[in-house]
Amino acid sequence: MRIEVNRDSIGSVDRLTSSVHRLFQARRIRYYMAKITLLPTHASAEVPDGELLVEAGELAGVEMEAGCFSCSCGTCVAEVVSGMENLSPATDEELDVLDQWNKDSGTHRLTCCVRLLKGECTLRTGH
Numbered sequence: 001m002r003i004e005v006n007r008d009s010i011g012s013v014d015r016l017t018s019s020v021h022r023l024f025q026a027r028r029i030r031y032y033m034a035k036i037t038l039l040p041t042h043a044s045a046e047v048p049d050g051e052l053l054v055e056a057g058e059l060a061g062v063e064m065e066a067g068c069f070s071c072s073c074g075t076c077v078a079e080v081v082s083g084m085e086n087l088s089p090a091t092d093e094e095l096d097v098l099d100q101w102n103k104d105s106g107t108h109r110l111t112c113c114v115r116l117l118k119g120e121c122t123l124r125t126g127h
């Protein structure tokens, strides 16, 4: 079986993830959650495993900077202070954009195309 994934289907998955999260919250159902913390405000939130960093930041109440939402402009770059091991691996596309912005891929990621897979992550926003 082959599953095609494009930008539209990723958006659908994100909307479905957010809907499931709200449903579970409304019914007070607990499930395994990741945690994001954003510096310098120290705002934090528990988010569903696999949440996009930009969405996780919004759930923490932080207005996240972003432009294209497709891993191509670099506007959403953030420093990963801790928890890099809990993030989805960088794609060639992301590495190219980070290189264009002269950002080290070992310390910076694009929040619109990276998911917090599990555990905790601390980001410093604003660049």
Ligand code: FES
Residues within 6 Å of the ligand: 065, 066, 067, 068, 069, 070, 071, 072, 073, 074, 075, 076, 077, 097, 110, 111, 112, 113
């Ligand atoms: S918003 Fe453009 S790369 Fe993330």
